[in-house]
Amino acid sequence: MPELPEVQTVASGLQSVVVGKTVVQVEHDWPKSFPNSLQTVDDHLLGATITNVSRRAKIIRMDLNTGWAILVHLKMTGQLIYNLDIFPDSTTRVIMTFSDGTKLYFNDQRKFGWMILIDQTEIDRLPLIQRLGPEPLNRDFTWQVLRDRAMKHKRTSIKATLLNQSVLAGMGNIYTDEALFLAGIQPARLTATLTDEEFKRLHLHIRSVLQQSIDLGGSSRQNYLAVDGSKGDYLDDPYVYGRQGRQCKVCGSVIEKTKVAQRGTHSCPICQI
Template sequence: MPELPEVETIRIGLKSLIVGKTISKVNLINPTSFVNSQMEIDQFLIGSKVIDVQRRAKVLLIKLNNQHILMTHLKMTGQLVFDSLDSHFGAGHPNDSLIGQLPDKSTRVYLTFNDHSKLYFNDQRKFGWIKLYPIDQIDQIPFMNKLGPEPLAKDFTWQKLKERLLIRPKSYIKPVLIDQSIVAGIGNIYADETLWMARVNPNTRVNQLTDTNIKQIFESLRSVLMLSLEKGGSTDRNYVNAQGQKGSYLDFANVYGRQGMPCLRCGKPIIKIKLAGRGTHYCRYCQKIVRQK
């Protein structure tokens, strides 16, 4: 699943492509991927103009000029492809759609804009979705109002992180970091990278972390996410950005996917374990389990 940097990379690309365009037609191929009624589509989508593309956690919010928002979750295999006479840009999971004719068998819905350009939502495994919401209802959607704060927000501080982590005091830090209700947008890759950089063992319980540990986790998390944004996200599942370039973050990863290879800090081998059901990479020599006295 794309994490914060991948979805943010898609957001930036899409924003540059679709803001200012008016939706003139909606082709609904798989109704479960787009659950709104035809009446809602006719009334609120057709004729509306895209005024912004925003992101919350791993969800894209395409803001329209009529107080409505098109929410999109790409999940595992979702892909957004923009196609016009002079440009063909894909973002998300790769399949032949990025180079082939659209719509294809993975296309679930597509929008046609007033200049005849199109935005395709493709999703092989159909876990992703698009849904139209009135803007004032967004905060009431259970999925949205359960989300923790954005880790890159200006008002997110180490104290705020501490407060969030302590909601699950007895849990191991790794599963808490990827819990979307604690902090939004962090998945497996960035949690492993953050804990390596912070020298914290993923098997440490939250209530054992010192303030110094939490400050290190906070600083590490921000720098890991910022680096990934700069590199256009990770190539783990071959996400490509709106310009068709793959993100290169994993070339800079210190621990994720490096099991058996020497730790870049101490030279001892990185190990991979299962922790709360997720593959977890770390160095057991320089990431110590913290036990407060």
């Protein structure tokens, strides 16, 4: 599933290609992927110009000059691809055509993702937005904020706590495993057992792995592609994610794969305590 760096890469890519474009046609074949009625599309999307693209957690927001916005969640296999002539294909759920003839494709093989049209004034009231924790790369996300929010979940593993989008937004399986490795913390540890020093390290490495992955264009483990169809490079060289059975890059021990928080979890038995 795309995590914060992948969604940020898509949002940044969209920002550079669709802002200023005017939507003239929308085709969609699957109501769950695009639930709005024809009337709503007619009233608020057709003829509208995209004014800005941003990201909150794993949700992409495209503002329109009609006061409405398009929200997109890529979920497991969603892609937003701009004007690449290998699309549409069998995974394409929505095609948006702009007045200059270019197209934006929302592809989603597994059909868990969605694209919705919504009044901008309603976005902050959506339950899925309201329950989100802070953005880990924002300046006001300090290690104390991480600790205080995490400590509301003392009896769960630190991995489950980090995956909880109400604690902090945008973390998924890959970057949680990577950050816990760099911080030297076993994913299965109960949150309550972490010291302030460990929260400081964890905070530092959550931000560093996310930023490093954004710099590398994200991780393309499965379906994830950037707006121009390119793959991300982060998983070319991870510390632990997907490296079970191989040597730890730091100590040479064998990286283990276990199950924590119902997720496949990668860790080093020596570097992480």
